[in-house]
Amino acid sequence: MRSTLFSTAAAVRILTSRQGIRPPELGDRRFLHPGPLRWLRALGWAVALFFLAAFSSLPLTEVLGHLMPQTGAWKFAASLIGALAALAVYALAVRLAEGRKPSEIALKPLLPELGIGLLIGAGMFAAVMAIMTGLDLYEIRSLGAAPIWVAAGRAAQSGVVEELMIRAILLRLVWRAFGPWIAFAVSAALFGFGHIANPNATVFAAICIALEAGIMLGAFYALTGRVWVSIGVHAAWNFTQGYLYGAAVSGGDFGPAVASSTARPGFPEWLTGGAFGPEASLPALVVCTTVGLVVMALAWRAGHFSKPA
Template sequence: MAIRTWGVPAALGEARVLHPGPLRWLRALGWMVALLFAITIPAGLAITGLDSLLPEGGPSYVISNSVGALLCLLLYGLLVWGGEARRPDELGWRALPVDLVAGLLIGLLMFAAVMGLMSVFGLYDIAWKGPASAWEAAGASIQSGVMEEVLIRGVVLRLLWRAFGPWAAFAISAVLFGAGHLGNPNASVFAALCIAVEAGIMLGAFYALTGRLWVSIGVHAAWNFTQGYLFGAAVSGTDFGPAVAVSTARPGFADYLTGGPFGPEASLPALIVGTLVGVGVLVMAWKAGRFDRRPAATDAASG
């Protein structure tokens, strides 16, 4: 019973552009593409514009990325309200404090577990350096946590779910999420597969369980911040700036064990931790009845 009361079923959209009827799946896909452009371009321009106006370094990283994240949330809410004739309950503000804190703690503990496994099995050396500026890592974590979750889980996963049902939506959105990292420095097909499974499925599972985006946002942001700032490791092949530690893979181990230059996310320990959590949360969502709804394609055929 406790599982059922944590969150609500995901609102997939039932009206206006997503009203039941012929070709609902196609309308859902078109709406998905429209939302991606309508949110990404203004939010990206806002961040770029502020970065060019504000002095480089320090709080500027957090200010520009926070403005971009807030604009992303605002645009998503307004577009859902206008295009789907509903309140965007996936951004329910009353649930924000508890969900976000829960997500942040889960993300921190998950990545700490990854590095704990790395250390226990002698795959990584972790050297603590002491206090360091957190502005750059915080800004990057806010941007990736908020914007990627709104776009990938709130737009892509939700509307694929509306079009084809949950399982196809989870598979396709996870593959797209992993493939989106192929352009990162030192990326590989194995790294993309790791991201797809350990993060794409897991972050989507929290959205399915709660019907809201805040836990996924918190997990994503805390995972990246813990990885880049607390442990000083590469985050999906990128540098998150100053850190309180430096974590380096020990030579002599295969990249699939350590993640190589892409960072720990492309490692077997991260794949194990992320997959176990993702499958566990999916089972909770299943037991809570979050996947009981008929697929949209069936609705469209009957309409």
């Protein structure tokens, strides 16, 4: 028992860079105060905050992208400003409507936890591609140097905005309304099937994303009480997939890349991900879901799922 507790504590220290962990702060003041129909108030606030975060970032990025010079560095700046705008609007909205500081985006743990997340995300995708190439499922060709700005901007914005919308808003507030297990199921399903309209998407691809990212990224939030590790993992996975390996990212082109990775013909799409990309493959499903379940177990042992809704 002592060795198990020691290993759990060591894993938590590594994952959080010794920043400490806390149960997710669900909100219990002002609009989310205890009382009749709090579940309905939580759901209504989730919908409002979801669209507030989206519309504070995406249109701003589009406008800046047209106003700024059409170079990669300026496009990166536009994406970064859009991501920061979403964080600022979220923080202000939570302070006003929930009467609390948004501990899920606390600034002190930002750099260390973001850094750990970036390492985990890049390492997981590299592990998936190592399995793919070891089984001769993928062909990887080097293309040489390529501009980094477009991929970096897209990775930063998708990591920040999507984690705010899915984990800090949907997962947290459905957790407030109905408890953690319904919250995980709903947020994972919405995240997975939110990709169904992407190019080359299939039902299997949506299920893969729901299980891989829905469990794993939510688990990092449930363990730490913050979204920085989740943001880092999400951004690094997309960047490594789209820029370093040049594979399709959720069915789309991520911009200039230093390599090109394509599935070899003759293998089923569920094994390689097909045109949608490696994230819709069986190896990615196994790697990411395994990591997610391990982190979920750490959060469970820490007692973070026992907090009542």
